[in-house]
Amino acid sequence: MHARAGAIALCLLASPAAAPVSGQGPGRTWITDVTIVSPERLDQVGRGSVLVENGRIARVDRNAETRAPAGATVVSGHGQFLIPGLIDSHVHLASIPGMDFSREAANAEIVREYLVQLPRSYLYFGYTTLVDLAVVKPEVLADFRKAPLHPDLFDCGESLPVANGYPMSFAPPALRFKVFPNFIYDSGQASSIPAEYRPEDHTPAADVARVKQAGGICVKTYYEHGFGRDRHLPVMSAETFADVRRAATATGLVLMVHANSFEAQRFAEDGGADVIAHGMWNWGDLDRRQDLPGEITALLDRIAANRTGYQPTMQVIEGLRVYFDPQYLGMPAIPKVVPPAMLMWFKSPEGAWFKSEIADSAMTDSAERAGIDRGPLRRGRQVVAYLAKKDASFLFGTDTPSSPTYGNLPGLNGYLEMQHLHEAGLTLGQIFRAATISNARAFKIDSAYGTIEPGKIANLVLLRRSPLESVEAYDSISMVWVHGRAIARDSLVALATP
Numbered sequence: 001m002h003a004r005a006g007a008i009a010l011c012l013l014a015s016p017a018a019a020p021v022s023g024q025g026p027g028r029t030w031i032t033d034v035t036i037v038s039p040e041r042l043d044q045v046g047r048g049s050v051l052v053e054n055g056r057i058a059r060v061d062r063n064a065e066t067r068a069p070a071g072a073t074v075v076s077g078h079g080q081f082l083i084p085g086l087i088d089s090h091v092h093l094a095s096i097p098g099m100d101f102s103r104e105a106a107n108a109e110i111v112r113e114y115l116v117q118l119p120r121s122y123l124y125f126g127y128t129t130l131v132d133l134a135v136v137k138p139e140v141l142a143d144f145r146k147a148p149l150h151p152d153l154f155d156c157g158e159s160l161p162v163a164n165g166y167p168m169s170f171a172p173p174a175l176r177f178k179v180f181p182n183f184i185y186d187s188g189q190a191s192s193i194p195a196e197y198r199p200e201d202h203t204p205a206a207d208v209a210r211v212k213q214a215g216g217i218c219v220k221t222y223y224e225h226g227f228g229r230d231r232h233l234p235v236m237s238a239e240t241f242a243d244v245r246r247a248a249t250a251t252g253l254v255l256m257v258h259a260n261s262f263e264a265q266r267f268a269e270d271g272g273a274d275v276i277a278h279g280m281w282n283w284g285d286l287d288r289r290q291d292l293p294g295e296i297t298a299l300l301d302r303i304a305a306n307r308t309g310y311q312p313t314m315q316v317i318e319g320l321r322v323y324f325d326p327q328y329l330g331m332p333a334i335p336k337v338v339p340p341a342m343l344m345w346f347k348s349p350e351g352a353w354f355k356s357e358i359a360d361s362a363m364t365d366s367a368e369r370a371g372i373d374r375g376p377l378r379r380g381r382q383v384v385a386y387l388a389k390k391d392a393s394f395l396f397g398t399d400t401p402s403s404p405t406y407g408n409l410p411g412l413n414g415y416l417e418m419q420h421l422h423e424a425g426l427t428l429g430q431i432f433r434a435a436t437i438s439n440a441r442a443f444k445i446d447s448a449y450g451t452i453e454p455g456k457i458a459n460l461v462l463l464r465r466s467p468l469e470s471v472e473a474y475d476s477i478s479m480v481w482v483h484g485r486a487i488a489r490d491s492l493v494a495l496a497t498p
């Protein structure tokens with residue numbers, strides 16, 4: 001990861017943004033003399049102009065000679081590349097990087113500043129649409145949507161863990177049903193579920209109905225036995241999952257399953273999940289195999305053939321490794337996305353608390369920490385490489401932050417995820433589609449997002465370099481438009497006291 005720090009620094013230093021149009025309202029804008037890179041027409045990348053009116057794309061002109069329409073603010077994209085705003089379909093906005101609940105409470109001012117910066121950090125790296133997978137603090141999402149500048153935000157409502165299963169198991173028994181009130185009742189565990197919760201209110205159908213009613217576009221559930229000290233957590237049966245599937249289909253919601261093992265991904269695929277929300281870094285009994293076992297490739301073939309959405313979330317593992325990387329917190333991009341007080345706290349002895357928790361976790365075994373066998377990372381990569389060759393339906397999702405790690409920072413985490421995807425074998429075209437049109441289609445928001453086409457919301461990103469030539473292009477942003485409003489990238493950096 002440190003090898004990349006230098007490149008990031010150079011890009012940031014060399015980016016004087018086109019300041020004059022910054023802050024301009026959502027009137028009429030003519031973005032001209034620009035190379036249009038839109039994922040539905042990657043065979044027709046060329047110079048042209050885009051007219052933005054009242055927050056929407058009004059016209060896409062692929063003739064470079066057309067004149068500016070009357071009354072439009074003209075933005076020259078000379079030598080630059082215009083892409084649709086990026087979509088990250090796996091974030092957790094209310095989770096604070098580097099902190100657990102008690103540390104959040106003890107550092108309220110740091111958290112407040114961070115949450116003010118949060119939408120800006122996503123925009124800083126070109127993310128103009130997000131999907132939050134598990135609403136635990138609706139007020140954080142409400143504040144996010146009220147921020148002066150923010151990405152468009154969709155969510156999966158409250159997630160559906162099995163009673164006492166992952167991730168509600170992380171909360172103390174007295175608290176977990178309050179934090180995850182949309183859990184799935186399990187009659188086998190009746191004695192471990194508070195009496196105030198009635199089984200009929202916690203069927204898959206009732207839970208999915210609550211998500212739909214709250215305005216969710218997706219349903220998130222889990223198949224996870226756990227790791228570290230809690231590795232025997234209850235998981236749902238195939239019959240229960242079939243009920244979730246039926247309810248999601250009936251309500252038109254996208255069904256996402258947290259699954260990071262061979263067993264879990266097979267469960268998700270067998271049950272007809274729409275999206276597998278993680279890479280496959282646990283192979284169970286096959287963990288020690290250095291090659292990709294035939295049992296696994298058979299499953300991956302089905303995932304690719306069925307066009308099941310696949311989010312590799314490689315930064316989940318990378319984001320744990322940073323605690324063993326003394327140079328990580330020195331990355332020049334970090335002060336761009338988190339306020340100074342938070343970065344100072346990360347660097348304090350208290351800020352490193354999560355390191356010892358990771359040491360206990362099965363996600364990084366001791367051999368891996370010693371750099372001998374990077375097990376989970378290796379296995380995740382092998383699976384991604386195989387799926388890339390099959391041109392599986394990759395969906396770009398970062399799982400930011402995936403744990404209380406400071407290794408998954410908003411916006412920056414997406415940029416790092418793209419680098420890992422590319423190293424693992426995804427082509428630049430696959431990465432670009434995953435973060436634009438594929439995400440838009442999978443989450444059924446493609447009538448408004450994902451391409452540069454007339455009628456769509458004018459969420460756009462202007463890059464100095466082509467995203468079809470290097471991943472580093474995603475760190476060469478000069479301008480971002482949200483609903484037609486132009487924002488110079490430099491104006492989005494974290495401030496001392498917003």
Ligand SMILES: [Zn+2]
Nearest residue numbers: 090133399402
């Ligand atoms: Zn997640």
